[in-house]
Amino acid sequence: MTIIHISLRLCLCFLILTFPHFNSSLTQSDTYIVHMDLSAMRKAFSSHHSWYLATLSSISDTTHDRSDSLPSSKLVYAYSNAINGFSAFLSSSELKAIKNSPGYLSSIKDMTVNVDTTHSYQFLGLNNNHGASPASNYGQDVIIGVVDSGVWPESKSFDDDGMTEIPSRWKGECQSGAKFNSSMCNKKLIGARYFNKGLLAKNPNLTISMNSARDTDGHGTHTSSTAAGNYVVGASFFGYAPGTARGMAPKARVAMYKALWDEGLFLSDILAAIDQAIIDGVDVSYPYHLA
Incomplete structure (x- = not known):
């Protein structure tokens, strides 16, 4: 019995000493x-x-x-x-x-990131009556890529009334997923994709609640409609401040790249979204020193 007890103690000591080492090698x-x-x-x-x-x-x-x-x-x-x-x-x-x-x-x-929103018009120094906005015909046929929390395609801001045919240079797609199918894109919302491999690499057992380009947070819908939302007549806040709502470039196209999730926001997913946006044909301006 004494020999058995000693053997068990030695085994337990070995496990206690080796298990933390094995665990640390994985983490x-x-x-x-x-x-x-x-x-x-x-x-x-x-x-x-x-x-x-x-x-x-x-x-x-x-x-x-x-x-x-x-x-x-x-x-x-x-x-x-x-x-x-x-x-x-x-x-x-x-x-x-x-x-x-x-x-x-x-x-x-790879690291997590935070979402920010600012006063876009003031930040960019835009004026509705002169300058870049009217000169560009309010962004006509510009393809704006938005990397954010997704989009709610049913929003009136993404109606394609008055929009011309999609530019032939566009090579993107409308990716189907949970509660989102390819028919939800149109001449205004011309593309939608989603990226979460980085999130899942960090959390392999994670179940994503809305695995598609659909917005569950509202941030992506807000920012993309602020950038290029179509004219929405009769907009108000429960009857207050009625008027016509529109984005800064109402004649531009929107392509949504969902990389920000309720479950987490990772740089690797954001970088993949930007990489794909360039492949798809989103308009990318030259850096000032190359212009």
Whole structure:
């Protein structure tokens, strides 16, 4: 009996000592956004995506027999326009190895962000009677990409009355999802997509309440209608201040990229949304120093 008790105590001590170490090795993994130098990609790779997968394969931590050690499981997003690079779920040792890989420029840990709203007209210095607004015919055929909490397509601000045909340069889509289908887009709301791989990488067991481009918060609907809402006659607040509501560029198009969720807001999802918006054909102005 004494020998058995001693053996059990030794086993328990071993478990107590080793379990925290094992647990810490798992919790050290996190999502990182990695910036790569595309000029360093070898000609053997058919695309930047295959290069990123090969890079992840070369540094994968094989100390644990887990499905997320596969390169395709580690890759969260591949970016090709906003930046050249990718986001991936990496252990501390894998991150260290990435930093020694050909083409590595920099990396940051994925982070949560906060939503802000400001007084747009005053902030941009716009005037309804002269300047950029009338000169551009109030944004006619400009494609505005909004990265936010989604959109409520039934809002009168997104009616397409008076809108011309969608510009041929537009390559985006209206992505179906929970309580949102492709028929909800029109000549005003010309595109809608959603991005949450970064959120789910951090919270793999999370159930998203509204997995689509539909807005459950109101922020995205508010900001996009402020930017480019169509004319809404007879708008009021329970009868107060009646009049016509409109956005700053009522003749512009809106493309919504939902990357802000009730469950969390992550930089990797926002970057993926911006990257896709550029691919789709959202109008992007030149930086002042290039204009």
